[in-house]
Amino acid sequence: MIILQLKRELNKSNTLKAMILAAGMGSRLMPLTLTIPKPMLPIVNKPSLEHIVELCKRHGIKDIKINLYHLPEQVDHFFRDGKDFGLNISYSIEKKLWGTAGGIKRIASFFDETFVVLMGDGLTNIDLTKMLEYHRANKSKATIAVKYVDDPTQYGVVVVDGNNAIKSFQEKPKREEALSNLINLGIYILEPEILDLIPPKTEYDFGKELFPLLLEKGFPFFAYHTDAEWDDIGGLKDYWRVNMDVMNGKVPGYSFDAKEIRPGIFVHPTAKVDKKTLERAIGPVLIGKNSDISESVDLIGPVIIGDEVSIEKKATIDSSIILSNTWVGPGVEIKESVVNKNYHLSVPNNYGVFIDDPKILKTHRIISVNERINQFMINVTDRIVAALMLLFLSIPFTIIAILIKLDSPGPIFYVSKRLRSPKIDKQGKHWYVYLKEQAVKYYVFRTMYTDADKRVKDLKNKYEGGPFVKIENDPRITKIGNFLRKTSIDELPLFINVLKGDMSFVGIWALPTYEAESLLTSGLKSEGGEIDLSEMAHLRFEGKLGIAGFWQARGRSALTAEERAIHDSMQSVLTNLDSKQLDYLGEYAEFQTYKGYLKMLWETFAAVIKRTGAE
């Protein structure tokens, strides 16, 4: 009877929630983590976070919370609500980094039962079921997974007594000062009442703050010994080594999402690999989804090739990882490296090169037939409409040209240089602009006196700090110019640019070079600096150029600089959604379609005709 009761009690309490910490910047893995959040960096073609989520699932965990900060959309898009994994996954998107414990306190209401805390960027096969049993048996309030290592100097060291109760901690001790060889694996099982000890609205760390407090308060606090696989991926070397180890079979229990076509050669069924290349490949080799490997390529294992990778002929890949969506040019040699669309990172030299030559490395993405049709239709429509409009407008244009000449001396057109979707990259604290293509020359009717451009910098400073200057009763503007601007007729010659293919009808208004520079260097902040919208505003540079944008259609000059920036950034973001994201985004996905294009076109023409905002 008692045993039955006990069993029931155990069953009841055997559910466990999980918190996976995935918010960190992964700065030691820069520049890979500039475009991929560290938990999404693949280990043998599977994000480390997916390995951790699967571990949770194997141990019967159903409810998982993941905290996010850096590039949260990638994790969100990959796992969504967890249904595809048979789990309930939800997210805590952090506005700022709250620390390991602070990030849990922030969403304390989720943790109404015993929960496990795991790092999203490691690799482990720890037995969580056994750890929970141990936690229960000891009536522990907090249990830390620990492991013996030869060299504890890079880790948090745990000191325990004969009953494995935790006595003290040591952070990265010197070898001769280390009190034990037991290290904290960053895997914890906690009771919810522990959260009461964490101060609210404070950045707070488990290791440095909460655990010492638990010791001080005398909570039942135990160490669970494990000899499970556990790899902490710190820097590039660790990342590369863990991948090579798994490929070499040094980490037991990993299967690949690919077919083993001969011993050690794993190819995903959707990948296309040249037959002879495959025959002479030296394993272990893993080739991911939809990848395309040409003839006469040397694959010398361990080699990991991600998804949608394309490798041209006579390239050599030796003991390396080629991350997804990378194109590798013909004859390129890659050895002991991790390669991303623009980065070649050599592991032994711990040295990386940014490659801006599209003949060596570039982005590679498979575009669906639908996307291609859409793009073709949009291009064709752009050209036809532009040609028709220019034809139709040739007489009014002549009249306007004469009026401009009569009104003030100077040329008919004003030609300004605009950045054509510059490539932006963040390196540390600095932003770099790569001008892959020359600036686009914008043709508009001249609306200002000819010396206006020289004075613009002084004027800008007088009126407003940021870019996007629109000044009322601007003294630089001519009489006819005033009319042309209000009616947006000044911009009609841009149809020439559309006809030339420099831009589409639907896209983001290109900023003049000085405004682009100002936005990149000063950003976009509220007066007191409390609200920093710079990161949002910078998104516009990734967008496609065009005449009709969100803010042109939706209010024009009546908008504040912030509102305009949001319009541009959202448009930019929507243009760049990849096909995998589209079905998730419902109505947002429509924007990328031909229908969405026509809708935008119509909205803008309607707005221009109504002359909204500009008046």
Add this chain to the structure above:
Amino acid sequence: MNYYDLTEENGVVLVDLLQKRATMEVSKEFKEAFLNLIETSPSKNFILDFGKVEFVDSSFLGAIVSGLKKITALKGDIKILGLQPPVRAMFELTRLYKVFEIFENKNDAIASY
């Protein structure tokens, strides 16, 4: 038109958005009403509940950023609650999650003040 229901809990103003589609058709009037609410409300600690909202466009996001600007100047804040997945994706993609604090649970949002 009524854009939101208002309640107050522990000195925090809960603004429950009523539109399924928070878009340019309502943004301008919403912005005026919202800015007025911010000014007249004795409490400047707001929670904006998006639970019913299925689609947000850039003009509506612009309106709530204008609200944030105003309320920050008055030493208050706007926290975001109950984002449906596509709307949450927009907050993530546009990096607006770095200016608005986002919650899934009302109690957590209230506790953050």
